[in-house]
Structures are given as structure tokens and as C-alpha cells.
Amino acid sequence: MAKEEQDKILNEVTQSDYKYGFSSDIDTDSIAKGLSEDVIRLISSKKNEPEFMLEFRLKAYRHWLTMKMPEWAHLDIPPIDYQDIIYYAAPVQKAKLESMDDVDPEIRATFDKLGIPLDEQKLLSNVAVDVVMDSSSVKTTFKEALAEKGIIFCSFSDAVQDHPDLIQEYMGTVVPYRDNFFAALNSAVFSDGSFVYIPKGVRCPMELSTYFRINAENTGQFERTLIICEDESYVSYLEGCTAPMRDENQLHAAIVEIIVKDNAEVKYSTVQNWYPGNKDGLGGIYNFVTKRGICEGVNAKLMWAQVETGSAVTWKYPSTILKGDGSSSEFYSVAVTNNHQQADTGTKMIHIGNNTKSTIISKGISAGKSNNSYRGLVKVVKNCEGARNFSQCDSLLLGDKCGAHTYPYLEVHNKSAKVEHEATTSKIGEDQIFYCNQRGISTEDAIGLIVNGYAKEVINKMPMEFAVEAQKLLAISLEGSVG
Amino acid sequence: MSIDTINNDFADLFEQGKSLLEDNSSKFMNTKREEAVEYFKKLGVPTLANENYKYTNLVPAFDHPYTVDLQYRTVIGDLNELFYCDVPELDTNLVLLSNGWYYNQNRELDIPKGVIVCSLQEAAEKHSEIFEKHYGKYAKPNEEGLVALNTALAKDGVFIYVPKNIVVEKPIQVINLLRSDRDLMATQRNLVVIEENAQAKLIFCDHTLTHNKYLSNTVSEINVAKNAVFDLYTLQNQHLNATVLNSVFIRQEANSNVLTNTLSLYGGMIRNNHYTLFDGEHCENHTYGMYLMDRQQHVDNFTFADHAKPNCVSNEHFKGVMDDDATAAFTGKIHVRRDAQKTEAYQSNNNLLLSENAVINTKPQLIIDADDVKCSHGATVGQMDDDALFYLRARGIHEEEARMMLMFAFAHEIIEKIRVDALKDRIDELVEKRLRGEISKCNTCAIACNQ
Amino acid sequence: MLSIKNLHASINGKEILKGINLEIKPGEVHAIMGPNGAGKSTLASVLAGRELFEVTEGEVVFEQKDLLDLSPEARAKEGIFLGFQYPIEIPGVSTVNFMKTAVNEHRKYKGLEPLKAADFLKLMRDKKNLVEIDSKLTNRSVNEGFSGGEKKKNEIFQMAMLEPKLAVLDETDSGLDIDALRVVANGVNKLKNAENSTVVITHYQRLLDYIVPDVVHVLFDGRIVKTAGKELALELEEKGYDWIKEELVK
């Protein structure tokens, strides 16, 4: 394609708008900016938490004070002033929602606009939703229907009140607060999130989904998700997120912990579409997330599927500890960066149990002036026999001002392991575009086709409703950007 | 001893040994030396905290009271008689170094007129114009602690100059003999300048002739000008008490063609830093390496292909076989800079682990800032191909033999890239013997060191 | 329908087409033959609008329009179809999806509504039967992992879907066994009518037994050096191209 045309198309992309960028006028109960032990005590008391929770938060906070923000990622992040952030903001609502009618109409309107009606009748019948706005869960649908099967699906705060034993037993076991800087921060200040418990032998009959929305200004969002799957159980869990367009950067530091027991299976899908900032790199969410699951039981299975199109900065490595013999994990990811976005994302597969298997398929697409890095670790420990890993990391470049980087780490301490890594970097072939042109397809559409084809392997792994959404998102994020 | 103590000891050494270091060394080298001392004070010996040394802990290797020769120590006896390289039909221009110092009684060389092969010290004085144009220009003492250390202590090594349009037919073989009655840290600094349209092949060998503990920290700077063709073969074959730190910095100008092959056959601890800067268009580069490690040996190959200009092709392939308690690491960085369009860069690293305790850590990396590129990397760790093994056995070949054949085939892929036939045959033979366990180390030395 | 006058084209400053003149009327079949490297594929690419080649001189008029002014996709929608000598693989994009996009682009250009899913599938089925292409192929990614013969069949299938006015088939016969050749030729023949024209680029006379040309041209070193009836193809097959070279020297 001619250079001018590339530039033209690149320009068009940079003008495409973020369609979730509105903000809603909702009364918010928030505390003053800044972080201290008092703030943490305040958060804990506002949430009426049991003593063990406060202990946990304070321990995490004290540990966080000794830590430094990590610098190893291929990211260029201006210093973050952690005292200039509001650590607790929740929409003002009645204490406990009795029915749908109790949800603040403004909040309902917000989610209608986002295409997520909170009304159960309007919902797709096979998806239960927990909705988290700023720091608080505002509504969980289908709670009762699920409860009949013994499934617990509720906000984290409710779980702390109603199932403190489960929280105490599992919280922090997969991602200890000492794990990293952001995990420590989250453990100190997290306000809400989702909790899932699937009892032994139960297949969750519907997709469970959490929808995260940052609304309030100057706030950070710190949510925490905990999923526990007992023996022989199954759940498919989806996570989606958006935020309004604001000129300042906002911080999102979440933790996800997943425990998968004997013969159980979890699918965890994410469509991450936090506000990426404007075309000049102003504003946008800093997304620092620690997601980790443990395949604790024999033949346990954990699948991660993610489509990442949002955030100014993404730092995220959903990981699996393959502890149970015969357990397996798959990681499928499409990460798109455009304009000034930066993403450093990937996965870790830690093989401990015998005959454990992992597959990593990562597709990075970079456009504009963005930087997109894959960083992954495959580790086979000494006594792990018969581990298998296959990794494929492809990068597609659209434009000549963006970067694509791959940093895989393979650490193998057992000779019976078979570990393979392949990576390629390429740009969309001129001959491919010409072939499409010759069939009457415009260059823009050709790119859309090719990119969706490129990402198909990953998108196919997502539940239907999400796959369609993800595909649209890819098209919007990249609208026409090619070189 | 802690790393700080080690670093401070070196700083003291620079201070107290300053006059000895500067004596008999050119002003130019001494200026570079002073800069390097400052860099070293900042960087120190690399530790595990350094991402590039994540898998190689140098502290124990440095934590030893080595003797450091700041001045040339007279060689006792005639090295030419003490040592000969017995590779059959390997007809080379042989140059001997003693503990990193150029050996003054080297024989006459069969080289075309205008070609210079001499000691670094001599080059700095006698060929100062060429020397100063290149010395310290490619190595990075400001980034790499080992290079800073080398530059701070460097006094000698080999200097090779091939003028424009000259083809040196016979390979130049530089053998560094480590021979001392005390535990020794040797510093060798080499400079190789291949001018436009010239050609040369260089073989670097290392041999330890006594049982003492050695640490050799070598830096080689190589500039390959336009249209020039250059081969570098590095044979690492030392004893278990040796630490080999070898940093090579190659700069390629337009249309040049470079092939390197680093063969690590033996050594207690080996770290190779291999940098290639593509500083002109249409360069071609092949970087190969093979490591065969057993016992408690450790080898770490770090390579960096820096594609700064468009239209270059680089192809990198490292293979390793690890047995017993051996550990290996590989890092292959490919950086394609913003304007280096039409770069083709390929890289792969394959490993075989043969024992319970062998470990491999591999880290191929692509850093791509240009869009019109073809880049790929791959890394594998695994055992032998079961299907191939079965196929051979189905033809009546004994399993042990079949394994041996496949393992040899695995290594041969790297060996066959050697463009000096006699050397290739010799390495083939050596590797086969090694794999069969017939020899545990190079027996090409006239003086077997009985290790 | 198509009129090419004194067409010159070059790549990286090297002239490949050195003054091509060609007239094609509706309903005609033209064959272009010539040795390797003569510029046959270049001519086809230039007609389709490949920007790699620079047109330095001459004009190309297609249905009263200046073709050289149009983008590749506009030319396609005007009715020019290029059967690629080496069809391109597009991983991940299914042929169904690819063709749906293309067909609807053509319809939009003609002011027609996009086809409904059911109608589109029916159209696919009909055309597949016409060119005897296996259903499995259209469900796979475009040309990915296809054999040479499958790729060529896929080109004819796409041609059937898009119903071009002028089809330029670049070595559509190369690498085909005789059965596949017959299938491809039959497909082309079935699509032929009095309104549309075909340019068959080939090395061999054999294809021309099935697709009978009205005119045969010999392209040599960037020029059309000989034009005659279909008997020329036989003569070329028998004697090769050397006699033409000799004739040229005289």
C-alpha cells in the first residue's frame, strides 16, 4: 500500500472514539485521598469486616511499605503518587438490595447504556452477572437460582459477611500479599469484587460474569475475585470492564485467585476494555493485575482466555500453578495496542505435578505508537515428570511507529520435559491485502478480516456472547490501522 | 566474601596498581582505562539481580584470591616446544598467547603483505592510527561490568589487521595457554580490524596447561568493513576449575558477511557475551553455537543482535546437550530498531537433557520496533524424537547406538556450519568421542593436563 | 470492452512491459502465451492495479473508463477478475467469510442490498456445484494448506461467485492433472457468455483444447510480437519459442 494511504488510515484510527467513555452522575460515598493505616481501618470498618480481614489488610499494607514498584516490564510509566488516590468510593445505595427496584435508577441507566441490563428478565438467560462499580458490588443477578445448586455467587463483601470461613481459608493462598507490589497494595485496600464457590460434583448451569466499571473521579479500583471449584465441578466465568474518559490516569490493581480441585474445570475469560487514553496518550487506566490459579487436584483444568484492548498501561500475567498430577492449563490471549497504549502481558505456567500440560497461544497486535510485549515463563521443577508445554507467540505490526516484543523464559529442571516455544513477528502482507482488493474488498475491510482471522484461535475459546463482543472490539480498536 | 568486598578489592587494585598498569601501556589505552575504572565502580561484577545474568552467578567464581599479573611475566621454557596443536591437516597461522599476553617468540606467519598480526601493546604504539580508530569503540564498558573490568586491567592480547581487498587464505589460530603455578585471573583484550572487501578466518582456542584455578576475562572487538567476509570460531576447552568469561563485540558495515561458531566443549563455568551490531545495510550474519556439558559445568550464552540498519539478515542457532549435574542458560536478544525495515532475523535454541539433574534455562527475546520485518525465534527442550529412535531400531540398530546417532546428528547440525574443513572434521570426531564417553575432555593438548 | 494502448510498466526502475497493445471485445476469449519471464503475470497484475508496478506510459480503457485511475478494489467491482498464478494464503479467514464480504461489496457498488445469509449460502452451493469444488475447501481458511490444484479451483469458484466481465486467468492450468484441468476448464466455459470476456495466460496448448481461444498472442520481452488464430498455439507447442526469437531477429 502507498505510504500516504497508510498514513491516512492510521490517522483515521487515531480519531476513532472510545464509546464507553461517558461518566454517570451518581452519588458516591468516598473517603479522602491518601493511604495510611487509618485509611485501611476506615475501609474495613465501613465494610463492617471481621477482625481477621483488618489484620490481613494491615499486614499487607506494612509489607507494601517495604516494596518498590517493579521496573522490569517494557513499560514507560510516569511515577504514581499513591497519596493522590481515593482508595474507597462506592455508589450510595440502600444497605441491602431486596429487589431490582432498589437499584439506583442512575446506576441502572449506566449499565443499560453499556449494554448490560441489570434486570434479570432482560438478561441472557444463561449468564449471571455481578456488577462492580468503582469499589463496590451493586447487584448480583440469578443469585437465588444458583443457590439452589449450592453455588455461591456474590460480591466479595457479602462473602466476607456470609461465608467468612471460606474467605479465611482461601484468601491469599494463591496470591499471597507478599507476591508483588500491586498484590500487596490490593490486599491492603481492596474494597469489593466477586466470589464464586462451586460445590463438589456441580456443573454451574450458566456463565458467571462480573462487570467492572470505574466511574468516580480520582479513584483507584481495587477489586478481588476468588473462585473455588471443588472436586468434579465446572464453571465458566467472564469478566468485562470499562471506564469513563478522563484526562488523568486512574489506577486499577486487581487480584484474581482461583482454586481448582480434583477433576474440576474452570474457564476464565476476560474482555478488558478500560479507557485507553486519548490519541495523544492523555488519560487512561493503569491496569496492574495479578491473576493466578492453582490446579490443586489431579486432572484439574484451568483455561484463561483474554481479549485485551483497553487501558493506557497493562501489566498482567494470568498464571497457573499445575500442582495436581495430570492437571492442565491453557492460555489464549489477544492483546491489541494502539496510539500510545502500552501492554506487557503474558502468562506463567509452573509445572509441579507429574504429566502436567500447558498450552500458550498469544497474539499481539500493535498499531499507532504503541508498545506490546509478551512476557511468559514456563517452569518445570525438578521432580516434575512428563511435563509438556507448547507456546506460540505471534506479533502482528500495523504501522511503523509501534513495537512488538517477546520475552519468553523457559526454565526446565527435569529431563523428561518437552517444552517448545515458537514466536513470529510479521506485518500484514501487502500481497494479502492486494488479493482482497482484487476481490473488491477495501483495504480497511481486508485488514479487519485478516486481524480477526489472526485472532480467531483465541476468540473461538471464548463463550459465544463474549466472542461476538470481542470481535467487534477488535475491529473498533484497530479501525483501519495498517501499514 | 560479598560482592561488595570483591568490587572494592578491584577498586583498590586499580588504585594501588595504577602505575604498574599504566607502565608499558599507551596513553590511549590508559585514558580508556581510567574511564573504565569509573564504570566498573558503578557497575561492579554482574550479579543475579542483573536481568542478563539471571541464570549465572559469578560471585563464587570471583570469590577467590587470584593472582593478577599487571605486568608481563616472562614465560619459562619455549611454548612452541611445550605446545603444539595436533589437529591433523589443520594448516593455520598459529599465534600463541600466554595467560592472555602475546607470546614474544611466535613463529613467522604465512600472511599476505600488509596484514598485521602482533601484540595489542605493540599495535597501540606502532599502529596507533588504526588502533585508536577502533579500540574501545565497540565494546561497552559503560553497560557491562565485565567489559569495564577488562578495559581497566587490559594490557595485552592479539591485534589483527587485514587491509582493503586482501584475502588471508590460511586461518589465523590464536591459542591462549593458561599456565601458572598460582591461581590466576587473566585479562585478554583483542582487536580485529577487517577492512573493506577483505577476508579472514580466525580461530580462538583456550587451553589450560596446569591444574590451577583460572578465571579468564576476555574481550574482543571486531570491525568488519564493507563487503568484507569474516569467520570466527571459538573453541572453549578448559578444565573444571576454570571460569571463562568471553565477550565479543562485532560491528558489521554494509554488505559484510560474518559467521561465528562458539563451541563450548569443556570448562567449569563459561559465560559468552556475543554482540553483533548491524551498522550498514544488506549485512549477513550467522551466529552459531554448541555446548556439550556434563559434571557440574555451567555454560551461559548471551547473544544480542542489534539491527540498527535496514535490509540485514541474521540467523542464529544454538544447540546444547546437558548431562550429569550440568546447567545451561541461553539468552538470545534480537533488537530491530525503528528504521531497520526489511530485517530478517531468525533465532533458535534447542536442548537435550540427558540426566535427572541437568537444567536448562532459555530466554529467546524479540524486541521489534520496525514494522516491515520477518522475525522468528524458537526454543525447545526435550528428549530425542521417539519416532526417529523407533525408526532406527526397527531397522535393527541397537537402542544405545540409535541414541548415539541421533545425539550426534543433533550436534552435527551446528558443526557442519564450520567453514574450515579440517577443523570441522576434528570437532566432529571430538564431539563423537565426547558423546560416547571415550574422552571427557579435549585430548588435543600435547601436554595432557590429566583433568 | 478492454483496450490497451502502448502500455509500459516497470518495477524498481526496470522496464518489464515495453509497449503492449491489445483489444478485447465482449464474448471473446484471448490466450496469451510466452516464455518464462516475458511479462505475462506483470501484465495481469498491472491490469488488476498492483501498485508494485509503475505504469510509465500508455493507457488502458475498460468499458469507457480509464482503468489506470482506479484502485484495485474499484477495478474488481467494475468487473475485472484476476485468477492469480500463485493464490495468496490468508490464515484464519474462512473462504465463506471472505466471499461474503467480497460479494456484498460488489452488490453495494451496484446499489443492491447485501445478501441474506440463506441466499448467500444457496449461491455458494450453486457455484460450488458449477465448478465441482469440495465443500470442505470453502470452510477452511482462504487457500491455507491447499494443494496447488485446490488453489486453482478455488480461484475459479471465486470467479463464479463474482461474475466478472473480464477474467484474466494467469496460468490457471499449471500444476493441474488432467482431471483437475478439465474441471477448471469446464467451470470457465460454463461461466462464459456473449457479454463477458476471458484472457487465458498459459504455457501450454493443452488448456486451449478445453477453453478454445478466438485469438492467440505471443508475449515476448514485454511486447506482443505475434497475434494469430488458435492454430498458433499448436505451432508454439510444437516448435517452442525459439523460432519466434529468430523471426524477431530477422
Ligand SMILES: Nc1ncnc2c1ncn2[C@@H]1O[C@H](COP(=O)(O)OP(=O)(O)O)[C@@H](O)[C@H]1O
Ligand atoms: N516483484 C518483482 N520484483 C522484481 N522483478 C519482478 C517482480 N515480478 C516480476 N519481476 C520481473 O519481471 C519479469 C517478468 O515477470 P513475469 O511477469 O512474472 O513473467 P511471466 O509471467 O511471463 O513468466 C521477470 O524478469 C521478473 O524477474
Ligand SMILES: [Mg+2]
Ligand atoms: Mg507468470
